[in-house]
Amino acid sequence: MTGATTWVGTEQLRSRIAAELERTRARTALLTEAVDEADLVRQHSPLMSPLVWDLAHVGNQEELWLVRDVGGREPVRRDIDDLYDAFKQPRRDRPTLPLLPPREARAYLLTVREKVLDLLDRVAFTDRPLVADGFAFGMIVQHEQQHDETMLATHQLRAGPAVLHAPPPPEPRARVDAEVLVPAGEFTMGTDTDPWALDNERPAHRVHLPAYVIDAAPVTNGRYREFVADGGYDDPRWWSPAGWRHRREAGLSAPMHWRRDGDGWAYRRFGRWAPVRDDEPVVHVCYHEAQAYAAWAGKRLPTEAEWEKAARWDPATGRSRRYPWGDDDPTAEHANLGQRHLWPAPVGAYPAGASPLGVHQLVGDVWEWTSTPFRGYPGFTAFPYREYSEVFFGDDHRVLRGGSFGTDRAACRGTFRNWDYPIRRQIFSGFRCARDARPEESQP
Structure with missing residues (x-):
């Protein structure tokens, strides 16, 4: 707020x-x-x-x-x-x-x-x-x-004709690098000061991370189509045992709401079919699909702490911001939030929302899967009731970060934590990848 x-x-x-x-x-x-x-x-x-x-x-x-x-x-x-x-x-x-x-x-x-x-x-x-x-x-x-x-x-x-309407998101305004190096060091994760932060965002605590590299934007439809075309859904090498079992049981072969359209793909958006656009973040994929893609790409999903450091840490001051761009509330220039549009914006559409390190679209567009199970922070206290967060702690749920085009600004900030079962993909979920920094990359 x-x-x-x-x-x-x-x-x-x-x-x-x-x-x-x-x-x-x-x-x-x-x-x-x-x-x-x-x-x-x-x-x-x-x-x-x-x-x-x-x-x-x-x-x-x-x-x-x-x-x-x-x-x-x-x-x-x-x-x-x-x-x-x-x-x-x-x-x-x-x-x-x-x-x-x-x-x-x-x-x-x-x-x-x-x-x-x-x-x-x-x-x-x-x-x-x-x-x-x-x-x-x-x-x-x-x-x-x-x-x-x-x-x-x-x-x-829901089936039937379209009933919701919104203008398309803005076109790309900036070229976005493929990857960004996040240097080793400590940062403050979570918050003690945000008046409306929920219990699972608290308390603020210091976390040290080794150097790592994170995608500068969420994985796009175009990149994900390469995984599909390369037989990614048919090769158990890329999938965890649980993921491969779910892929087979659920018959997964592409993101939810995709269908073949000639030589390409189409995507159903709120009652309308449209061609899959390659520069938009992929949406409606489950954790297992995200994890398999990351393995195929030679990377991994970021941890929750890696995601938050990329989103909040300011190398010039050493402090953690409320949002990637600073502490001010998001506007239409910063992020695709609040059902203003009905699908993710193409990569590069929100240069004003980038973090100091040059990581784009961390807030809005798609919820991003992380590799971290949902648990309380050190010193966590349930407030005002256990059923908001604590009853969901454990290995059954994975943390998602950043919000989607359907998330309101009141329920989205750099510390906000979402969670769901790894098989869920009816949510507006996507992801970006990360990897450990190579020795030559992490040298100052």
């Missing part, structure tokens, strides 16, 4: 929160009003909830944390708490639940929001961690934006 470590002035903070709540709800409305009621209640994939479940769920979370906890007020609809508990209700089962119909869900959200705005006018931003710097409100904004991105992914999976 801002690069500052704290906000000065209660009224300024109230205004910022109100604006973020309104902006976020407008996106939710766009995603749920773009389809008719039949599409809202239909499950478009067993991997995803019906859109109407997401709609009422964001309202229920807003009620639980802001109306009841922060505000200490009577429940609006205690009877629906279990229906919209993501841990009690697996996605595959949600269509069979007695969910609120669309009209009732929208009325519920409106009632909750009215109570929240009334609370916002009166709340004291005390030293209580949940409300200091408006954290609880920021948590709810980020939660709803995350569900908006999930709903956008559901739109990508």
